[in-house]
Amino acid sequence: MLERIRYFIVRALRNMRQWPLLCTASILTMAVALATVATFFLVVVNIEQLAERWTNEIQVIAYLQDVPKQQDLPGLIKELKNYPEVEQVTYVSQAKAMKRFSERLGNDADLLEGVRSDLLPASFELGLKPEFRTTDGIAGVLEKLESSLAVEDLRYGQEWLDRFNNFIGMLRFVGALLGAFLLLAALFIVSNTIKLTLYARRDELEIMALVGATMRFIKVPFLLEGAIQGFIGGVISLLFLSVFFTLVVSRYLGTFWLTPADFNLVFLTLWQQFGLVLAGVVLGALGSFSSLRRFVKI
Amino acid sequence: MIQLFNVTKRYSSDSLALKDLTLQIDKGEFVYVTGASGAGKTTFLRLLYAAEKPTRGQILIDNKNISRFRSHQIPFLRRKIGVVFQDFKLLQSRTVYENVAFALEAQGKKRYEVSKKVYQALKEVGLEHRLQRRPVELSGGEQQRIAIARALVVDPLILLADEPSGNLDQEVTLDIMELFKRANARGTTVLLATHDHSLHRRFPRRVLTLDKGKLIGDQQP
Numbered sequence: 235m236l237e238r239i240r241y242f243i244v245r246a247l248r249n250m251r252q253w254p255l256l257c258t259a260s261i262l263t264m265a266v267a268l269a270t271v272a273t274f275f276l277v278v279v280n281i282e283q284l285a286e287r288w289t290n291e292i293q294v295i296a297y298l299q300d301v302p303k304q305q306d307l308p309g310l311i312k313e314l315k316n317y318p319e320v321e322q323v324t325y326v327s328q329a330k331a332m333k334r335f336s337e338r339l340g341n342d343a344d345l346l347e348g349v350r351s352d353l354l355p356a357s358f359e360l361g362l363k364p365e366f367r368t369t370d371g372i373a374g375v376l377e378k379l380e381s382s383l384a385v386e387d388l389r390y391g392q393e394w395l396d397r398f399n400n401f402i403g404m405l406r407f408v409g410a411l412l413g414a415f416l417l418l419a420a421l422f423i424v425s426n427t428i429k430l431t432l433y434a435r436r437d438e439l440e441i442m443a444l445v446g447a448t449m450r451f452i453k454v455p456f457l458l459e460g461a462i463q464g465f466i467g468g469v470i471s472l473l474f475l476s477v478f479f480t481l482v483v484s485r486y487l488g489t490f491w492l493t494p495a496d497f498n499l500v501f502l503t504l505w506q507q508f509g510l511v512l513a514g515v516v517l518g519a520l521g522s523f524s525s526l527r528r529f530v531k532i
Numbered sequence: 533m534i535q536l537f538n539v540t541k542r543y544s545s546d547s548l549a550l551k552d553l554t555l556q557i558d559k560g561e562f563v564y565v566t567g568a569s570g571a572g573k574t575t576f577l578r579l580l581y582a583a584e585k586p587t588r589g590q591i592l593i594d595n596k597n598i599s600r601f602r603s604h605q606i607p608f609l610r611r612k613i614g615v616v617f618q619d620f621k622l623l624q625s626r627t628v629y630e631n632v633a634f635a636l637e638a639q640g641k642k643r644y645e646v647s648k649k650v651y652q653a654l655k656e657v658g659l660e661h662r663l664q665r666r667p668v669e670l671s672g673g674e675q676q677r678i679a680i681a682r683a684l685v686v687d688p689l690i691l692l693a694d695e696p697s698g699n700l701d702q703e704v705t706l707d708i709m710e711l712f713k714r715a716n717a718r719g720t721t722v723l724l725a726t727h728d729h730s731l732h733r734r735f736p737r738r739v740l741t742l743d744k745g746k747l748i749g750d751q752q753p
Contacts, residue, residue, distance in 0.1 A: 237642065252625045441621055444581070445682070446611035447638035449604065 246458035249435075256431040257463060260518070263427045264467030267420030268514050269474055272502065274416055276475075278409040283500050285402060289367040292395065296379050297355040297387040301328060313382065314358060319366035319375050324359040328352045355386055369395060424521040428460060432522075432529045439530055452530050457522050464518020468511035476501065533559040533690065533721050534580065539589035541575050541745075549575040551745040553589070557723070559689075562716045564732045565725040567742035573725035576742065577692045580723070581613050582606045594689060611639050614683025614691045614720075618698035620675045622667040622682075628654065629663040632682045639686065653685035654678075657711055673704030680711050684720075691715055693724045697731070709735055 250257040302310055307325060314323045326334070331354040336343045360379075362371060372390050379385055432439070442452045484499050502510065534557040541550040550572045557563055565573050578584045579591060582598050591599045598609055622631050632653055636646045654660040657677040667675050676696060683691055693712065697705035709731065716722045724731075732739050741749030 238640065241637065437621065438623055438625075441623060441634070442638060443607075444610065444615055444621070445635040445638045446607045446609075446686070448607045451607075451638055451640070 242454050242458055245455040246462060249455065249459050250462065253431065253435070256434060257459075260424070260427050260431055260460075260463045260521075261467045261470065264420075264424050264464050264514055264517055264521075265470040265474065267416075267423055268468055268510060268517070269471035271413065271416045271420060271513075272471060272475055272510050274409075274413060275506075276479075276500070276502065278405065278413075280500050281405060282402065285398070285405070286364075288398065289364070292362055292367045292372075292391060294360045294362070294372060294375050294379070295357050295389040296360070296383060296385050297357045297389070299355075299384040299386045301352075301356045310358075310383075314360060317360075317375060317378055319362050319371050320360050321363045322361040324361075326357045326359060328354055328356050331355070331357065358383075369399060421517060421520065424464075424517055425524050428518075428521040429525040429528070432456070432525050436529055443530070449530065453523075453526050456526055457519050460518035460520075460522030461515045462518070464514035464516065464521075465511060466514075467518065468514025471514070472502075472507055472510055533557055533561070533594060534723075535590075535592040537590045537592075539579065539586045539591060541572075541579060541584060542587040548745050550579070550586075550742075553747050555740065555747060555750065557721060559721055560716070560719050562713070562722045562737040563724070564737055564739045565723060565742065566727060566729070566732070566739055568727060570744075571742040572745040573727075573742060574694055575745075577615075577694050577723065577725055580690070580692060581615055582609055607638075611686060612689045614686060614688035616676070616679050616683050616691070616693040616696045618695040620667070620672075620679045622675055622678060624667050627664050627666055628659060628670070628678055631667065631678055632685050635682050635686050649685050650681075653681040656684065656714075657681045671704075673700055673707065676700060676704070676708055677711065680708065684711075684715055688720060690721045690723065693722070695726055696724065697726065697728065705731070706734075 311323050311325060314320055329351050332346070332349075332351045335354065336346055339345060360375060362375065365371070366374070372392075372395065376388055376390070379388065439452060479499075479501050484501075536553050536555050539550060539553040540548070542548050553576070565576055567573055575584060579586055580593065582601060586599050589599070590597055593609065594612065596609075601609065623634070626634070629650055632650045633646050636649060641649070651660060651663075654663065657680055659674060659677055659681065662670065662674065667678065670678070676699075680696075691712065696712075697708055700708065705728075712722050712724060713735065726732075736753035738753065739749065739751045740747060741751075
């Protein structure tokens with residue numbers, strides 16, 4: 235058994251040595267295909283990551299009908315903090331609201347002269363935990379607020395959130411669609427390149443069948459060869475991506491991108507890198523498998 | 533060893549390759565299959581190593597009905613049959629040694645067994661000194677001898693040769709015939725398809741004559 239495995243590996247490697255051009259063509263095709271898919275994946279992940287940051291701004295503001303008494307405030311804040319969705323609570327008194335408004339007016343602040351400081355309502359500003367920065371999460375908070383406080387008005391950026399949700403939904407849908415299309419295209423190209431390499435070696439396949447080789451004996455070294463080429467293609471695409479990402483994207487593009495200063499572009503995680511190389515192995519083996527079905531006939 | 537019962541092979545409705553062939557070839561026989569081009573010689577051989585299935589009729593080899601073989605059984609039939617072609621069918625990218633070893637490796641033989649048998653087979657055909665050469669560096673006659681070594685290295689029960697001397701001159705053809713005769717003397721059944729009548733005049737053996745797919749002659753020497 236071990237001798238057989240050794241034989242298959244040796245034959246796969248020898249085949250690659252004997253057909254260096256075909257082998258290089260297959261490896262490069264797979265490297266380009268994998269790098270294209272991975273680049274697309276990175277673009278989607280980074281856009282999503284960036285978009286996720288915008289949700290930090292999401293908060294629910296509850297404008298109160300009556301100003302709560304000073305001694306009731308700690309209790310109210312504690313109650314609001316106990317909501318599972320809420321991360322932080324800020325009480326904005328009427329005076330503070332007026333101060334903010336005045337600051338926002340800047341040089342025109344003197345327009346407020348003579349205006350009573352209790353004109354603006356007091357409010358609670360509720361920051362939400364990341365997992366509840368969604369339409370459903372906000373709906374839960376609104377329901378609780380309406381039942382426990384005398385609220386004059388509630389503001390939570392509904393329109394913005396709907397647009398954001400649509401954007402993320404669309405991004406994921408288009409991402410999945412294009413990703414699947416790219417993967418299929420990659421599989422098609424790889425399979426055709428391997429088909430060409432097998433076509434060049436059809437005599438070998440024919441002679442193998444003639445001398446009594448079983449289907450498994452014929453196919454395994456070719457599948458292994460495809461897998462090894464896929465592995466090398468995967469490693470090349472990963473190296474190319476990391477070099478490109480380190481030298482070009484994060485150094486130069488990051489400064490032009492419409493990103494906040496503290497936003498770092500995301501690269502593939504260790505598992506995703508492993509997945510990319512594994513995808514190469516699977517792509518190579520699958521490409522060989524689908525082509526072999528056509529060329530190996532006993 | 534080989535029995536055919538009413539074997540017909542048709543490639544399409546208007547292309548009849550063999551018609552109603554019934555014959556028997558015993559173990560250890562040396563048989564020529566002759567006929568003009570298109571008579572059905574190659575199809576006849578292809579049916580024997582299961583590269584084709586008969587349209588009708590039964591073929592028994594070593595008492596097994598190969599016309600009913602499923603594809604996974606065919607490799608095991610071919611391990612009992614050595615095949616030699618007019619165009620040698622050697623792997624040009626591999627050495628002489630690798631070409632011959634290939635047949636044994638395909639059968640899963642162990643490494644030490646492979647090297648011993650390959651050397652013996654190449655010695656038998658007089659090419660043991662060319663182990664590391666590639667086919668392209670050798671003459672046509674030498675290439676055919678490698679093909680014969682590859683066919684014989686597995687100790688086949690049957691050796692099929694399809695116009696093996698078609699591309700070779702007279703002198704080399706005689707050498708090749710000598711190799712077939714030696715294999716036959718060791719007990720291998722040999723079927724040699726040829727349109728060269730001088731061969732069976734020089735080495736008289738049983739002759740099956742095909743014409744337009746029909747067996748029109750079966751002569752003993």
